Each structure stands twice: as C-alpha cells, then as structure tokens.
Amino acid sequence: MNQPEDVEVIIAHDRRYKFHASVLARNSVLFAEMLTEANAAQLSNKAKQAGIKTRWMIELVALPSAEEPGGRLKRALSYAGVVLNENGRAPTHVCEYYESILYAFYNTEITIDDEDMRDVLYNTEKMLNIAEYLGCVPLIAKTIDVALVKHGQLMFQSIAAQPVGWIKLGLRIKSELIFKEAMIHLVGNYNRLKKNPESTVALRGLPSAVRNLTNHYHQGLVKKARHLEVQLITAYPGHMMMPSDDLPIKREHYAKEILVWMALSFFRHWFGQKIIYEKGSNCDDGGFELYTTIGRAGEAYMDKSIINQFHTKAPMTKKAMNVLENHLLEIKECMKGHVEKSGILKNKCQLDVHRHGVEWLTCVEVDRNDFPWVRDEEPTTGQKRGRRKGGNEIVQMNLREAQRMREEQLQRKEYEIFRTEGDEEDDGDEDEDEGL
Template sequence: MNQAEDVEVILGRERRYKFHSGTLARSSTLFADMLTEPNAAKLNSRARNAGIKVRWMIELTRLPCSQYPAGCLELVDLAPTGERADGRSGMVVNENGRIPKALKAYAHYEAVLYAFYGKELVIDDENMSAALSDCFQLLVVSDYLGCTGLVRKPIEVALFKHGQGLFRAIQGAPCRWVELAYRIRSELIFKECMIHLVGNWKKIKENKSVDILLHTVPGLRDLIEKYHRVLVAKCKQLEDGFTSYYPPRMRLPVDDLPIKREAYAKDILIWMALSFFRQWIAQHLNMEEGRHSQDCGYGLYKQIGTAGESYMDKSIINQFHTHFPMTKKAMNVLENHLLEIKECMKSIVNQHAILKSNCQLDVNRFPVKYLTCTAFQRKDYPWLNAEVPAKVVPAKRDYKPGGNEIARQTLDTARMFQDQSLSVEASEEREEDFEESDTEDVPTTSRTKRTRIG
C-alpha cells in the first residue's frame, strides 16, 4: 500500500493516472514488456529529493480505429528531472463541441486498469446492445494489453447483474453473444446461446451473415448441428409415440383371453375417436408441421401438450360428424373419449420433456416459438478442448514457486490467448473480404399447400 506509484498513464490531457509498475507488469504482457529497467528514467538526485517517483510514462497516442482497434500506447521519454523530454502535455480531442467518442475509449481503458487493483467492472447501460458493444471493446483493450484472463470474470459478473435483460438480449442475438461467451469463457452464457441456436437453427442458418459470426468460434457450427440432430431425433421419438399409442382399456377390454369380437365391438366409439386423432396428427405431420418444420414442431407439440380445446375443437369435430353421422348421444360419447385420448397424448409430451425449458430465460414471461429443451454437456465447451494443459516440469528445488515464477507463468498464458485472439481477428477480416466479393443471390423455393381437415 505504501509502495511508490512509479508509472504515469496518460490517456488524454485531463486523464492522467499513477500506478505501480509491479502491479501493471504482473497483470499485463504489454506493460511487462514496457516496464523494464532499461526503459526507466534515470532520475537525478534533485528529482528524487523533490519527491518525484515516476520512472515510466505511458501515453495513449492513437484512439481506437480500424487499423488500431484498441488504440496505441507508447512509452514517453523522460528527462533526468522526471519531466517529459518532448514537452507535450497529452493528446487533445476536439469534435466541435460534441461529446467526443474518445470518452468511451478512456472509460474502457480506465475500467481495465482499475480491474488490475480488484475494482469491480460496471456495465450499467439499460440498452443491452450497447452493453454488448462495450463488452467487446473491453475485450479488445484487454487483448491488446494482454490481460484478457483478468477481466473475463468481472465482465461476466457485470452482465449477470442485468438478469432477464441479459437473457432476453441473448435470445434476440445468440450469434453475437456466443462469440462474447467464448472470449470470456462464460459457461452459462455459452450454454444459453447454444440452447437458442439449436432450437431455432433451421431459421438462423438461412441468414447468410451467420456463417461469418459462427466462424469466430472454432467448431461452433458442427457443435450446433450435432445437438440439432439430437433434438430432431428426440422429436421423432415423440411423434412415434403419438402414432403408436393405445390406451390400456382398448388393448384389454376384458380379462378372459382370447378376447371375442363382441367385447371389441362395445368399444367401437373409442376406436373411432383414436382413428380421428390419428387422422388429424397424420395430416399435420404430412404437412411438415412436426420435426421438419421451421420450429422443429414446437407449435404442434405445444397444442398437444396443452390438450383440452387447444386443438380438434368443435369446428373440427363437426367436420368428422359430417362424414360419419351419428346420434347426439353417440357424438357426446365420442367427444369424451377424444378428450381422454388428448390427456393421454399430453402425458406423452410430458414424459419426453420436449417442452421443458433448460434456458435461463423466463419463457413464461417472455415466450419463444421454438424448442428450448437442449441439454448441453459441459464436456463440449470449445475452450476445454482447445486449451492444452501446460507441460509439468519437475521442480529442481524443494520449495514452492515464488512470485516471479508465478507471474512469468501467468504472462505466458496471457500471451498465448493474445496470439489466439489476433489469429481470430485475421480470420474475421478474410471472411469479410470473401463476403463482399460474393454477390450471388440464392433462390428460394416455395412449398405447395394441400387441402386438409382442420
């Protein structure tokens, strides 16, 4: 606490900060390379007697732009008296009286620098799109400084404070948020994105710009399609249950075997009700409203899972009675049997848990029109497969590693992540160039409509 603040960081004329060289060097690979003894000012006795402690001065010489996404920090030469050798006082930003965009850049640098000292990151913007942009810029700054591992958890914690606002934003743009989740190694946000991407994959993948976003995360598209195949297989099992279920009462109307035809004849109305239901479900599946639909059958399964009058209401039943006239009493008996069959089908939907939501979004308050039952496995997080454990070297001494050795290992890990982020940015630029050159239109096909009952 009583250590000398021997580093001055200048972001602008009125943005000057003093920090400890040891803290900055331990937290950032960029600062570790800058804050070396050869780069330190050789203060004379007059400066030391005057209480001047600053031996390094670092200045933001460029604001963030396309060429320098995080701006540019440079060492400033100091005279033996501790003053700037060039006589300048910092960068001046003027946008004709408007609030300068540089304020955002200053705020991002300040947040990251303060995080070195354990100060909590705050993302208090009510607009989650702006919050997402701020998070990405914070990551750009931390990648540049080589301290991404230090700000990941604070960013995640700051985002979770938004509660359902965060999860609604993820539901609206899962392709953008999944990249952020990957970069900050957030398991919860990544899982939330995967649930929405898998459930709504048939619609999402039609967007041509999605491919560029998905390529920012290694192996993401294959992972989504893997879980989507599992989801479709689960839907197929449910549809098989609809078409092969028989109420126990129909299978064994009497205890004496073999069962005589007179016993089956007494349940003719139950068989008619079951045939009517199967005709209805077959028509909807034939019209690709089940697992082959855009919502993977969510709308159809939701109706069946609700039961009651949510489907096959009076208007549909009257169409059936038009083809097969019967007495008023027989019609009432058949309708009661149909309600019982609906309850049986509802129980099948519950058994398969196809409508169960595994996401953090409150789907009762903010409903979505696709399945959110994907159970994502922790072993499939991309960063767990990408990161190779460091090679363990036998210790040459009996005592534990000291502070310098631990700091060196931390900086080596940070440099590795910094190199990975630079390779991802280069890949994004190549994808953007390819997208601009691709101007072909993709024709769409239309599906013919067929006449059906209901």
C-alpha cells in the first residue's frame, strides 16, 4: 500500500521533491532531527479532504560554500525556491548532488558519468560534503564506490596521477580498493612528491594516521630497495670464489678466471656510479629506472660504447674482449635474477602498467588491517546460530556512524579555525619582535 509523501524538499525554484518522512529520518541524521512530530504541521480535516498530505516543508536556503560545504537546509512554511542564475558562469551541480543522495535513500543507483576524472573526483567530493551535512555517508558510501569503480582504468590512471586527493576520498567513503590503490602510488612516488611544494602541502593535509602509515610503507620500500642494492654489489656469480675444490686454492686457479673478475669489476664500477649519483633508492623514482634496466639485462645497459670506455683503460686483444663481454652478459643475467627474486618490480596495483606505464615502484603490499577505519572497528564475534541484527538495528548503527562522522567533521573544522587564529597571533608576535 502506498504511504503518503508527507515531506516536500525544495532545492531550487524548479526542483521540488516529495518524500516520506520515515525514509528520510531513517537514513539521515539531519532529517531525523528536523522531521519530528513537534515540527510537523497539523492537517485539518478540510486539508486532508483536499488531498493535502505534506506535513513538513524543507528548503535549501544557502548554497554550498567554504563555510558551509553542504549548504544549509531549514524548515519552511511556504517558499518558491532559490532561483539559480548562473549569468554565464559554470553551472552549479548542487541540485544534482542533492537529488542523487535523496534518491539513494530509495535504493536508486548513484551514477557519476563525467569523462574527465578530475571532474569525477571534484563532483564526488562535493557530493560527499552534502552527505556529511545530511549525516548519511555510511548509506551512500558503497554506491559511490561502485559508481567510481565502473570507470575502470580511467579511475586507476587518475589515482596514479593524484594519489593524495583519491586517498582522502577513499578515507571518506571507506573504500578499500581506492585507498589501497592510492597508497601504493603515494608510497611509490613519495620521493618525488616530497620535493613538490604543492604536493607537500597536500600531504600535510592528510590525517596523521595516514601520514604515519605512508612513512611506514615508504621506509619498508626503501629498506627493500637497499637490500637489493647490497645483493647486487656483493654478488659473486658462478664459482668465482671457489674455482677449485682443492684447498688452499692456488693462484693459478684464480688466474684462469681473470676475465670473469674483470667483467664483475666493470659491472660494479658501473653500478657504483649509479648509486653515487643517487639513481637508486634515493632517486625521485625510488630506483625504478635503475632496477628496471638491470632487470632487462642483455644490451639494456653497459652496451658496446660503455665497454669500449673500459677497454681504453684496460686494453686487451680482440679475442679477450669478446670473452669478457660474454662473461659480462652472464653476470647481467645473474643480476637480473636477483632483481626478479626481490619482487621489487612486481605490480601490486590495479592499473595496467603495461598500457599506462608509471615511473615509480608499485610493489607495495598494503595490509587491510592497516586501513584506518578497520583499526577503529570493534571486533565482532559472529555466531553460527542465534539472533542476528534486525533492520532497525542496522539503521540505528548507520545513524550512529553518521553522527560520529559528523562530530569528527565539526571537531576538524573547529581545530582548523583554532590553528588559523593561532597562526595569525604568531604572525603578529613576529612582527612585534621584528619591530623591536
């Protein structure tokens, strides 16, 4: 049986919606506070006979702004709605944002169809601002996550290009896929991002838990890279160190392997220069180019032109040169094995790096238990038999979570205001000191 649509929500003069108070209050903290019996209009018998069912009227009185990211709603008696006059400016999508969220209360799928992923990220953040204001993020988070994932490789390319923005979004909607993907690229490209002033400011804007997690994974990646570098610089391929089983080994046995030792010396000369010039773990790419080159072996590095430079300092016969170069190829294959065994070039992200290559390491394994919201979750002890949560309990749980997120948002806002005021006071003190 159809229930009466007893709430009218007015977003603009041409955007008026009829909803059910029970549905809005069940899914939104704000509506639960506004749609109380004390705030409801008492319909007379005459009004009921005339078919009037609206008991609550809510209007948007302020568009989203820096001070009020979600805009502002209030109860109204009668109102024609805001007239959105763009006057040639880029059109606002606030009506679409509100409409998508309100319809999601009725299990309508949220779609984000922008082709430019920068617009997708921007519009999603704006929609989440409204959802946080309404207190319904837990309800729509999963639908937004699904809508974003449908963009496939376009989304993964965007995450690789701006991981900080996407990691913030992943936090807000508790998306494991987005958060993990962004964390892999953030850690892999950390050296380069730290040197960019704009990126540095963005990194500082991340919650402390995320910054600590990023540092933790980055230190792990650096440790892994340096371990590989030690292996490469200390490796002795084949039986170089034990050319004979008869101990002690006589010098003539080592003398037979002199060209192998020269080839290894040439490799270490080349590799040592790369490390000194900070092409390894300290490089902007975390050593990606160097390790990739060594992983290709063959003529990918130390080609004829480089070998000839060594031969000018250590000249030998043409036959000896050919033998040495063959030994060097064997050494390169051995070093390639070390790189492959380390797993530092393995791709752990969803981005197709063969089609959309990146210039940093993507081998970071992000543990689900390290996700900030997973750490905060209360452990649940599931029972195979017994009572399960009912619908009302699930709704109440979602509302409590939305209320908690709303309170955290207010606390962050108060902290930002406090910090800004503190910075202004410090600036004033510095001016006074300079005057003295």
